[in-house]
Amino acid sequence: MGDEITITSGAVVQVDTASLRRAAARVAVDAEGIRGAAERVARAGEALFDAWAVPEARGLAHRCGDAASRLSTAADRLDELGGDLRTAADTYELAELRAQWLSAGDAGDGSRTREGIEERIVVLARRLLGDEQIADADAAWHALARARIELAGRTPRSLEAQVGFVAALAGGIGGALWAGAAMAALRGAIALHTSARGTAAPRAVPPSPRAATVAPAWTAPARPPTGLAAAARRIPGGDAARVRVERYDLPGGRREWMVYVAGTQSAKLGGADPFDMRSNLQLYSGEGAASVDAVRAAMDAAGVAPGEAVHLATHSQGAMIGVALAGADPDVRTLITFGSPVPAEVAPDVLAIDVRHADDPVAALAGPAPVAAQGSSGSVQVSRVVDPLPHLGDATLPAHHMEAYVETARLVEASADPRLAEIERLWQRLGDAERVTRTDFSAARGSLSPASPSAAG
Template sequence: MSDGLDITHGGAIAVDPEALRAVATAMGRAAPRFADAATAIRTAHSFIVGTPNLSAQVDTVALWASGDRADVLHEECQTASANTLLMADVYELVELRAQLAASAIHDTAQAFAIDARIAQLEASDPRVNEMEQWLLAGWRDKRFEGLSEQLYLGPSALTGGSPLYLGAALALAARVAATGTGRLAPNATLSGSGGPVSVTPVKTGTQIAPPTSLAEALRRFPTAPDAQLKVERYTMPSGSNRFVLYAKGTQMSVDPKEPFDMTSNLELYTGQESASYAATVAALETAGAQAGDEVHVYAHSQSAMNAAYLSSQSEFDVTVQVTAGSPVHPTVGEDQLLIELRHTDDAVSSLAGGGSPGGTGSPDSLVVTRDGDPFDVLFPSHMMEGYTETAEMVDASGDVRLEAWLDKARELDEAVAIESTEYVARRE
């Protein structure tokens, strides 16, 4: 993978609009101080020039120039504040349209309120609509950057085991992007039943502490032979339990009892409950998770789809969802922290259709993307190793929004006991 890293709030949204408005307000408050400084400098200049023998001791030319510079800073600060407010309006407009497009608002009164706010934003400045279109155009161009450089993607179940080449990958990504199939509506649910399944604990240990970085979390996936799932149970001082789930992606196996197979992939992507989803729920329940218990999920590929539905339809309280190479883009509430790692040259991630142009999740939620590498072959952009490398880059980025995730992880430091169990899931 290349080193280009892009961290946004999601889709075309770089940061939360309210965060932008806070910055704009701070700059607006600072602007008058530069005007005051310019006035004070010129007052001092007049005093010095008007005082006999004093001007010879002061560089009055430089002093006057500093007053001019303060005036320039006053103008620049005012302009930056106004432009930042304008960009916040554009981001909010994109978010509001995305909410309506995703049918996020079912209440008529709320829908009217959103329509009214959209009209207000559009009327506030003639540039808002134009900038919205410019923003969305740039986002659309970047969604699949690098995918065209993937020359050979290897055998694929989508093509009956035949090699999947560039043309098929691009056509698939374009068609999905147009239909929005990979973008899940709020409170999305699966139909049918993926069972019966069994989950067998194959490795149990005691963790020392919760993960302290995204990369460390992605390295905690199951290591026991054939294990697809790992659950850490944190017993808190109150006696309550919190759980952290690590779930592998598709397992390339011809064993009909393997629940994390291509059959489950296709079922999940078309909105049907898969054996892998049933197994994921069973593993959490076997580890002791009950309705209402807080769960953090780290998932790759197929399991990222399971994570999306765990947060939207299960009885667990999924407060953190970190996914790598997900074929879908979930719509989650503002009380959930969502971090999506996506490689723009990953054909599996492209099934999400580039995600939604509006942000989703808490204001600290992140969508992290990296550009492609022209020498990528045999599907490496989808592999966990590449996504772990991307996580390392996020950890090193210094992005302040990562503090929200770190705070959630640090809460687990209060646990009085930590137990880790890996599970092998099977179709029955």
């Protein structure tokens, strides 16, 4: 586990392309090593099979064959992951080069600087598109734009095959093993789409007729969170609750609210649970989703009134919901996101705390950094590498798990970084509350059945 964190001012996603390429090289070495192990195990099985007269030898030979096949499959998956990492590095670099090219023109640096940038753009475009006929930077950008249009034109139905990795968010290694195959196409769509525009599209989702209902699963007194890690632990997940709303009765009759939003809970493309793959696709496309409606319904049911400050703590799909709400609701004053698949694009008066892991493939879906910092002057972006060495356990996306983000939040608190002053003031203000009431809500697209209390802290 990596304990080094990077804190920067403003909710900006920063990607080190050199680190991505080094990771790709390490993955290639590991893939070759695993493939060699598969060959040795297969040879051992063949030798055992020659001793067919011994029953135990036959059984061991079959097991060796199965093990060799699994190792070979794992090596193939690592090869795919290495290719995805190289593709990501190239597409992120393209976005950076575009910004450098524009800056060179604005600064009047002359044609020499731009010529060097254009030569590199041609190299990357040829490699990404597999088109050696691209002659110059102008042709490269036109080719990339055509690829972006083709990718952007895909329907949600055709995207379903590319995003099976989200099954891992709902649990199960089977769904996670689709991650490598899905990431290349989806990351390509994101990076080409973003690099061609320079900035990501606004993520505000306007109010729509409610497509989800909620029911209180648990109501009880609570204590204010003492810091970022305590807030992270309260995000629902793994039980019936999808949204947790805390009401803070402050001195002088004022009220403020903390709203905690779960990530993806179902790999289905529709069904009773609104926190599913369908909502993922809709939110990522900038559309409305039933899970957004569920959070709005929970806030209404809890009694959130216009003009009362709302602070959001979110994970994964919940982070996309938070970005959507922050873009549409002026009462959202704070947005805390863990592992968000989209950039934390919020208004200048919103405090944005964006926490993401550099080795979290879901967070990588946010694409290249926005041109300008997002959020208020006290906003920060936190990054950490959870596990720098690739291994077979990466198939379960450990860097995206909420437990890993809780540990990162703990490290943030321990850093005592002065840029965290504004979020610390929030915890102090909420700590002055005369009464705190917690309500956990279950959610459904259809009718709700009785739910059990949330286990969130």
